[in-house]
Amino acid sequence: MYMSPTPIETSATLVPWHNTAGRSAHEQRLHAHEALFCEGDEAGFLYEVVDGVMCNYRILLDGRRQIISFAYPGDLIGLGHTESHRFSCEAVCDARVRSIPKAALLRDAQGQAHVGHRLLEIATAELADMQEHQLLLGRKSAMEKLASFLLMLACRSKGEGAKTARFNLPMTRTDIADYLGMTIETVSRNLTKLKVLGVIDLPQTTRVIICDMDKLEELAEGDDAAF
Amino acid sequence: MYMSPTPIETSATLVPWHNTAGRSAHEQRLHAHEALFCEGDEAGFLYEVVDGVMCNYRILLDGRRQIISFAYPGDLIGLGHTESHRFSCEAVCDARVRSIPKAALLRDAQGQAHVGHRLLEIATAELADMQEHQLLLGRKSAMEKLASFLLMLACRSKGEGAKTARFNLPMTRTDIADYLGMTIETVSRNLTKLKVLGVIDLPQTTRVIICDMDKLEELAEGDDAAF
DNA sequence: CGTGAGGTTGATCGCTTTCAACGGAGGTGG
């Protein structure tokens, strides 16, 4: 059974069209690994993650998969689409999403400047994340990738409560591997290595405790004096 | 000496704020390898490439570099920035850019809906390109990366004149390597391999002729029956 | 003609992948 991940941030104020009129944004439940939409599907809606974690990915003919991004509660999925979706999207664990009619949203964006502005803001934030991800995919070693990934998750879960960095990994090793552009075996080996080094602890396979944040940051940036 | 690349597409209608009032967008000339701005610089302007090719990149502490994207005439640089630039930008070859005050543009976006809409359109197109690029970086082999890259350039230079795919490579092997997440040696070896296979011809190091487009497409998608 | 930057090619190394076996957790059915 997949654990429902702790909500990372409240989405209360993030998406301004929540309250717009009585346009009842329809909510949808997905089980772990269930698809929300596939590459090529007609793209009539955008989606806001309400609970759980989703992932956007692209696949090659032979099945190789690259996860573009994980979407946490409050995140918006589907921007950047034309009439058809340019990537696939599925639930990493049990999740809930709210669907938003695209046409209506774009109409709002034309009429209400702040909605358009907010959309642009979201799109550019996504661009920034993807730039970081490209640097990771193209130029970092396996250990650097993994350390960067853990830091990202730790950062996302800030404010989860205690200041000590503890968080769940809602995604499988396969998901992590497909996000970082490596294999599950390499993910597993390097997690073990981090554990042996005392940088992290893994009480369960889905639970991470960061013991030495400084060292993890060094490892993420390639200060290879670390090991 | 770097050859000035043939303009890929006219920018006449692409960017709507050309003509907005007498706000004289300042034009700027850059020599090959000259920086337009660096990561961390204050971001007061966006830039439209007028001529030549620019590249956006990020670097790690130890100098490893990942080129995020190449910007051709008509392309807009600098979206997705907050107060400071999140990446560096420099000229691949001699180039001309037009700087656009960011504050004014955003003001326009608030006032004129079509400007905001166009900006969002540009941002989402960029997102789509980056998704493709991530798939390439994370999951493709060296040969697949290179074949995909050549196809992209061929596609960009469509309408350059003849329908035969011939185009210049304004960027050095180092630039190509840093865009594809590999080394210059591997780029060079695989270009040679493509030449030997009769898929492409390289009359000069900066000039590419695609001889067998079908095979190149197979190679780009990993139909590895090809070699 | 000398020089230096960019490009190619060869030889070797090593990190990551691949192939394979094993272990644990959860679910199901006898």
Added chain:
DNA sequence: CCACCTCCGTTGAAAGCGATCAACCTCACG
């Protein structure tokens, strides 16, 4: 209740692809 099965994760051994190190080439330019 336990045997069994499947999925997921870990670990080991071997292979391979791309990186690294190094030499050489080409060409533009002073």
